[in-house]
Amino acid sequence: MIDKNGYLLLVEDDPNIQETNKRMLTRRGYAIKQANTIAGARAIMAEGMPRAIVLDIGLPDGSGLVLLQEMRKTSNVPVFMLTAMGTDEDIIKGLTVGGDDYLPKPYDLMVFIARIETLLRRTSLIPETLSIGRLRLDTASGTAYHGGEDMLLSKKEYSLLQLFVQNPDRLMGAEYIYEKVWGQEMLDNTETLRSTVYRVRKKLENSGYAITFKRDEGYVFERE
Numbered sequence: 001m002i003d004k005n006g007y008l009l010l011v012e013d014d015p016n017i018q019e020t021n022k023r024m025l026t027r028r029g030y031a032i033k034q035a036n037t038i039a040g041a042r043a044i045m046a047e048g049m050p051r052a053i054v055l056d057i058g059l060p061d062g063s064g065l066v067l068l069q070e071m072r073k074t075s076n077v078p079v080f081m082l083t084a085m086g087t088d089e090d091i092i093k094g095l096t097v098g099g100d101d102y103l104p105k106p107y108d109l110m111v112f113i114a115r116i117e118t119l120l121r122r123t124s125l126i127p128e129t130l131s132i133g134r135l136r137l138d139t140a141s142g143t144a145y146h147g148g149e150d151m152l153l154s155k156k157e158y159s160l161l162q163l164f165v166q167n168p169d170r171l172m173g174a175e176y177i178y179e180k181v182w183g184q185e186m187l188d189n190t191e192t193l194r195s196t197v198y199r200v201r202k203k204l205e206n207s208g209y210a211i212t213f214k215r216d217e218g219y220v221f222e223r224e
Contacts, residue, residue, distance in 0.1 A: 006031070006048065006049070006050055006051045007030070007031040007032060007033050007050050007051060008025060008030050008031070008032055008033070008050055008051055008052050008053070008054065008116075009032075009033050009034075009035065009041065009044060009045065009050040009052075009053045009054070010022060010025075010032060010033070010034045010035070010053075010054045011034075011035045011036070011038075011040075011041045011053060011054065011055045011056055011059070011064065011067070012034075012036065012054070012056045012082070013036040013037070013056060013058070013059055013060055014056075015036075017082075017105075018034055018036065020109065021054065021082075021109075021112070022034060024109060024112075024113055024183060025113070025116070027179045027180065027183065028113065028117075028180060028183070029180065030051075033050065036059070036060070037059055037060050037061045038059055038061050038062050038064070038066065038067045039061055041053075041055075041067060042067070045071075049075060049077050050077060051077075051078075051120065052077065052078040052079070052080060052116070052119060052120060052123070053071075053077060053078070053079045053080065054080045054082050054116070055067065055068060055079050055080065055081055055082065055083075055099075056081075056082060056083050057081065057083040057084075057085050057090075057094070058083065058084065058085065064081070064083070065093070065094065065097055068081075068094075068097055068098050068099060069097050069098065071098070072097070072098040078100045078119050078120070078122075078123045079098065079099050079100055080099070080100060080101045080102075080103070080115070080116055080119055081094045081095075081099040081101065081102040081103065082103050082105065082107070082112070083102075083104065083105060084104065084105045085104070086104025086105070090104075091104070100119055100122075100123075101115055101118075101119050103115060109183075110183060113183060121139055130162065130165050130166065132165050132168060132209065133207060133208045133209055133223075134146055134147045134207050134208060135161075135165065135204075135207055135209065136148075137158075137161065137162055137165055139162065142155060142158045142159075143158070144158055144161055144162075146203070146204075146206075146207050147207075151203050152203075153200070153203065154199075156181060156182070156196055157196060157199055157200050157203075159180075159181045160177070160181050160196055160197065160200055161200050161204075163177065163180050163181060164200075164211060164219075164221035165221065167221065168209075168221050168222065169220060169221070169222050170220065170221075171214060171217055171218050171219070171220045172218050172219055172220070173217070173218040174186060174190065174193055174218055174219070176218070177193065177218070177219060178192075178193050181193075181196075197211055197213075197219060208223060208224060209221060209222065209223055209224065210222065210223075210224045
């Protein structure tokens, strides 16, 4: 049984990759636990199964495929293979023995994040539909509707609106919002956030909800 409010387990022996993936996933709101060996992963899972696992194959104490085959005897927890072994044969084998997705190294970090979240949606850990008032968000397609009409949002506009819909009446700082939506520190990109919020705010007119700016504090999504 997967805990829908649990953690993601990153099993990776390269400390640079491990830390980068942890930082990016943490910014997107996921709780993370880490292991760099099969033994370490087993010890963590013995205390409670994760929401999903990012699993390397070449680990110091054996092949990640061994751990995957072992897990599949008792668990259907989603497993995302992230490994330097990237031939067609490797990919087929990883998926055949129980992997749910497979991404060879080197990899694009944003592609990795997108595919992890797609995997979570596919396993019903992220709701396929979010609704509030006259707004409905289809998380699978990244489409938002107002009163049944497509709001015609760009990808960033949609991600911004989804973050607000998932956090109604919560005051969120600009830096936090930017890191969640863009996946990186805001630095000098305040105008990028402001202009995106402005566009979404205009498209929310007559929806019953608005994005309010609180000076020196951040933004809040609330009823008008």
